[in-house]
Each structure stands twice: as C-alpha cells, then as structure tokens.
Amino acid sequence: MATPQTYGTALTWALYDTNSFVILQSDDIAVSDAIMVEVMNESGVVSTLRMDDQRSEITLTGVLKQGSTPPIPTSILTYAGVSYILQNVTDSGTNNGFRRVTMKGKKYQGITTG
C-alpha cells in the first residue's frame, strides 16, 4: 500500500506586482530574442546558435480605479521592477460592469527605460 503523501509543495500564486491606477486582473510576460542565427556545419546540423536583442513583452489587464485615467502609449510602465514602453492601451467598458484596461508594452535590451 502506498504511503499517503503528507507533504506540500509551495507554488507561485497570482500576480507579481500591483498597479496604482487599476486593480490588476492578469499579467502575461513573454521574453524572446529578435536575433536568432543558426550556423550549420558541413552536414547541415546546427552547430552554433546566436541569440541576441532580447525583448520582454508584457500584457496587463485590470479594472480602472475611479478617478484614474489609463496611461497612453509611449509612456513608461514599471511592473515587477522592469520598465516597459507602452505600445498599446485598450480602455473598454460595458453598461453593466467595471471598466477594463489592457496595456501592452515592451522592454528592449538595447533601450534604457529607467
């Protein structure tokens, strides 16, 4: 008979950070490299890989606080210690619910944003 498992494993719960003008509902962070060069040897097998020009893309969704206004694209938004350049902001509402703001931004390897 298997021994009952009486231990637990702590996991990462919910969001990394908060925000001053919305109650954050979700975050989505994707990191990728714009440069990815594969060098093949004589047999056609990749023997060298160069990855560079890393960027971190973030999508944040939250409910707008009363009296607050969403930021505009080009402004800097800091989340979990990383400063992103906002590139797209959507402010949407319905006639029976809270207003939701979705912000998409990028942090580029070669651009200092603070």
Add this chain to the structure above:
Amino acid sequence: MTTTYYGIRTITEQSLLAWFTTNATLFPNVQIVCGQTDQIRSLPIIILHAESATAHPDLGGTPVGNFLVDVKIYVYSSADDSTREQHQARVEASQAIMQNFAGLQSSWTQGGLYFAQIVNDNESVADRRYGNVLHYSLVAVYPPAS
C-alpha cells in the same frame, strides 16, 4: 486610531430605507422596514431586505470592498383592508422608486452605489395576503480607507 467596520448588507438596507422614507408619501399608512428589524410588523408592509452579498466576481482575488448585492423588496397587503389595485399601486410605486437610480445613489449612506438592476417581480397570494417580491441586483462599494 480606531478602525471603522462596515457591513455591505447593513449599508444597503439602511440606504434603501432612507430612499423609501424620502418617498414615503407614495405609501400612505404602509410600514416600511429593513429585513433585519425587531419592529412589530403589520400589514400593509414593505420589507427592504439585502438578502445576500457576494464579492464582485469581476475583480477576481482582489474585490477591494466591491460587492454584488441581492436585494429582495417584499410588498405585502391584506385582502381584508386593501384592494388588489391598492396593492398593485404599492408594487408599482416601489419599482418606480428603484428606477430612479440617481435618487437611490444620492441616498446611499456609506461608500457608493454603481448600479441597480431589476431581476424579476414575483407575485403570490396566500392566507388573504397579496404579496410581491421584487428582486434587484446591486453593485456597491465600501467607503475608502480614511
């Protein structure tokens, strides 16, 4: 420093009572009470009951004092001393008061009211009583921290 405590159902019932009391001329000789009361009840009566409150689901794990409140407004009349028309007039007046959202909002005693929507109006007759239950869904918030 003292901590202020709130109860969203209490705030809702007290606010509804304030708004109905403001419009009391529409209900001559009708007792208007909150759901939680030790008052002696007599017919005709309107009971303002915040039956349940739920953290607003749109805010996920951080509802920050925002609630979805289920309100039932009970309108009872006795067939011995009211006509059916008089009872219906009380029901219609109750609905009209609730449709005046700006008035209801301004009567809110603590925090704020975002939204009020009628869900349904159910009618029944029992033991020579006319009874209607008006079901409303409200979205409200506690006052901010002071």
